[in-house]
Amino acid sequence: AQTVTQSQPEMSVQEAETVTLSCTYDTSENNYYLFWYKQPPSRQMILVIRQEAYKQQNATENRFSVNFQKAAKSFSLKISDSQLGDTAMYFCAFILSYNQGGKLIFGQGTELSVKP
Amino acid sequence: DVKVTQSSRYLVKRTGEKVFLECVQDMDHENMFWYRQDPGLGLRLIYFSYDVKMKEKGDIPEGYSVSREKKERFSLILESASTNQTSMYLCASSFGAGTEETQYFGPGTRLLVL
Numbered sequence: 001a002q003t004v005t006q007s008q009p010e011m012s013v014q015e016a017e018t019v020t021l022s023c024t025y026d027t028s029e030n031n032y033y034l035f036w037y038k039q040p041p042s043r044q045m046i047l048v049i050r051q052e053a054y055k056q057q058n059a060t061e062n063r064f065s066v067n068f069q070k071a072a073k074s075f076s077l078k079i080s081d082s083q084l085g086d087t088a089m090y091f092c093a094f095i096l097s098y099n100q101g102g103k104l105i106f107g108q109g110t111e112l113s114v115k116p
Numbered sequence: 117d118v119k120v121t122q123s124s125r126y127l128v129k130r131t132g133e134k135v136f137l138e139c140v141q142d143m144d145h146e147n148m149f150w151y152r153q154d155p156g157l158g159l160r161l162i163y164f165s166y167d168v169k170m171k172e173k174g175d176i177p178e179g180y181s182v183s184r185e186k187k188e189r190f191s192l193i194l195e196s197a198s199t200n201q202t203s204m205y206l207c208a209s210s211f212g213a214g215t216e217e218t219q220y221f222g223p224g225t226r227l228l229v230l
Contacts, residue, residue, distance in 0.1 A: 004158075009156070043223070044120075044221055044222065044223045044224075045206065045221040091158060103161060103164070103174070107158050108157060108158045
């Protein structure tokens, strides 16, 4: 069975600083996708970034980038130049490639506070 | 933009009541999902559907059922609500049969069962 672990329940960072959220996962499969989702307080969950396991290049989206280490089964999210609007719960998620309909497996979440 | 809406943001029900949570998406997505979100546990999949009238159990289906009579609408039913079903419920949808498709989430329904 696949599992996703986020070992940091809470983190804080000063505005404009850089922060890294960690995520590890466990699977015996080779083809899968990884995601980071953001859930701001009382607002909708939205996708931050996604990574295909077959791609060696780390995904980036503006100030958000990942460090994907396939052998280590690690998928960390780096937020550069943190902004107050980055305050949110962040979830790491994993999905296999072959399942019809999809079954996204989430980590426990990391609550990030960006302080002015 | 994809829009996923849920019928209620907050709901208070009594133990034993039958509860309906409705979810509607406006992007003609094939797949729809119901998750439950609890602190320290992340999101857990209750049920999902990859086509009209089709449903598959997720990781925690006990005490729940679902209905998908139309492509855009996916309902979660608590047949007899219990206090341990107090939680945040999130609906999501995704396009196509590929599991790699990004899931789009609704705003959530916070359910309190007394």
